[in-house]
Amino acid sequence: MASRIAERFEHYRSRNEDAALVLLAVTALSLVAAFVLFYQQSRWTVVPVASFLLLTVVGWVRYQATIARGLTFVMTVATVAVLGLIVAFLVVRAWPAFDQMGLEALYRTEEPLWKPAKTTPWSLAPMIVGTMVTTAIATAVAAPVGIAGALYISEIASDTTREVVKPGIELMAGIPSITYGFIGFVIVNRFFYEEFQTSTIGNYFTVGAMIGIMALPTIVSVAEDALSTVPEAMKSGALAVGTTNWQTMKSVTLPSAFSGVSAAVLLGVGRAMGETMAATVMIPHTKGFADPVYDVFGGVGETLTTVIAFEGGNATGRHIEGLFAAGVVLFLMVLVLSVTAQVIQARMRSKYGGDR
């Protein structure tokens, strides 16, 4: 391994001027220095930043090709490093909270549940249950309709209608989540409060339905991608033996794209799980467990995202560490979903030979 790296370095060096390489190294080092100083909260951070900018300009003028290649590499590493930083900072800040409660924070159901303090026990379980309940409702709303929409766009619609429907669904993804929340808060919540005489303004059902609508565009566009990976030859083959379009979809297209469509649903579930603002303004923010658990109209309501958004602005001490712990749990749940979806998608792409 080491000898291979040395060999590649020699190869790289032979194609570039030594001065350019030194300049590149100093540029990269000043970026590292800038990060280290920034991390240390130093007042001198501005110096390496300025030196980085200056060296970049100098290098760009003198050795453009080498600097361009080197800098793009540094930027790629920086992009990956951002994810690493997020994980590191979340875990470090959440550590004292987990240190106090251990994994009991995830399943403890006895009072007191909230809020985290150094002397009393606390629990994330109500929020985890809340997240699961709202996500389940959202999936029930979004999965069937989303798959139907994907089938329509990829298999049924004429070119003209597709040009209308597809941008329309993308616009739906573009509407900010706080706007959905505002409408949910002003119209949907009030409607349920008045017409269904629910005990609080806002409940799991309205929140779940709203974030289901918000997860729809994700499911539609990813599932549509998956459906269009199914080779045309397979569909034509089915049609050639005399099936109807629907039989082809049901027996050939959907089963072949099944893994991709399930990846789409997983990604949609991830979106619904991480959805924050609409849920924050619609949910009643009371922690507890619905009794019985299917009472989605009840007075309790809090999810992992909403508790962070609602209380994070002015929490301190163990309270904020508990919120970071909630962030870690949420991040892990969404990450598992998205990685699974990616693995499924990659397998499907390699199965049908990637023309995409």
Add this chain to the structure above:
Amino acid sequence: MSTVTRNALVSTETTLREYVSTGVMALGAVLFLASWAVLFQWVGESTPVLGVAVFTLFGVLLLAMAVGIAGVGVAARLGRVSASPSASAGLVVGVLFGGIGFVTGGLVASQTLGMGAVGWLAVALAVGVAVAALAVVPREDVGSTFPPALFLAFVGALLVTGTLGLGWSWSPDGVSATFVGSVMVPVLTVAGSLVGSWSAAKARAGFGTQGREGGAFYLIRLSVFGMLGVLALLVGFIVKNGLETALTRAQFGLGGHVGLPGSILGVTLPNWSVPFVDVQVPFVTNVSQSLFVEVPGLAPAILGTLWLVVGAMLFAIPLGLAAAIFLAEYTESRLFRQLVEIATNGLWSTPSIVFGLFGLAFLVPRFGGGKSLLSGQLVLGFMLLPLVVITSYESIKAVPDEYRDASAALGVTQWQTIKSAVLPAAMPGVITGVILGVGRIAGETAPLLLVYGGPPFSSQNPSVLSSFQFTSAPPFVSNTALMDAGSALPYQLYTSITSGRLPGQGAPFSVQEFGWGTALVLLVVVLGLYAFGIAGRIYFRRKLYNE
């Protein structure tokens, strides 16, 4: 999907079966829309239509649908109308209608007749099995018309007789909600119209495989229609409710001056005079709270969003574009590329509130411990980064290899090829991707709550450009505007939900109307960006394939 035109093997003239089932579908559509209108309270529940109460009319129409469907089924079974039914409607249909029968039977037995657990379970099972058998055992023309007709007739009868009406209410044990007639009648009517129209759509296509396709396509089309309907409702509500607020004391005329915020981008402006134009929209140009402002406006929020977006773009575009170039053009290591792809996809799917937490842990303590514009810009930049990498990478990949080969054949270096051949060809895709990404982060609220959100109603515009100060001691340069908390359009919408009332006296609208106006302006900004991006994508794609 098929490019083969279908030749009708059967006669092409419209048959009686088609007339009746089309009629039933039309009835279903009317009922569907009318029920939603009642749910949204656009039509009062007790408004008489044609001399009958709305709900009674619903019942009559449902009964008519039931008669129509059952009639077509019977006629097809007796061979009076042409059809090509299969031997059975199929197990899926049986299970679905069995389920409806089970629930209906169970609810009637337990709630209306007050039977115990054993009793209602027995009744529910009996009804469910009977309906399922009715769907599965007879030929398809009966099996897929009679169960829906039964359901419609049941609901219709409840409505016509007034058993289920305005006065009806039901609060089941264990669920803290009361289901009242004024809601449940339209909901049941929607369900009935769906079931009935599905059955009619099957009948219209003559049952059999064509019939299944007709029924399935009907449901799929309806889902898409529903989605677009939701979109139209959202936009419609916001425009209808927000327009009046947004145009409070607005003037459009000739002659006079253009009302602009006193300082825009930190540069103090004179009272602009543009001949022949007089446009004043105080809701857009005023600050949100001040002694001298009669109409609270959105200028601080709009400028805040502008600065957030500009900062995020300055941070994310160079970084993301460079990473995309390296991935697409330089690296040959599959492993490295996969690693970066996993990282960017991970970043993309990370919930926005987690980015906020990260900003709170990493940036806020390093920018003086308080919320600041700079932290907001960087956090939104982190969120924009994966979008820039993914879209740029895709569009660089999409540049045909001929471009690279042709350039390399001229004997230029790899970097010159990238700079002069690949990047210009990929640029439209990159720009559209960035616009879509910006549209996404411009509406982002959750991270701003943690790292940027200042007072609920800001009294001053952020003036970033004029706040730079240079000092002789480190850090040599400072900018108070970048270090201040402030407002942004989505944050303003959030505060208008959480604040009970507008500050100050005598605003011409309530805080909720202020919210509607904010939602409208936010929607215009974000959807404007999206429309721009999507139109650009369609334009460039056409250009690429027509060339």
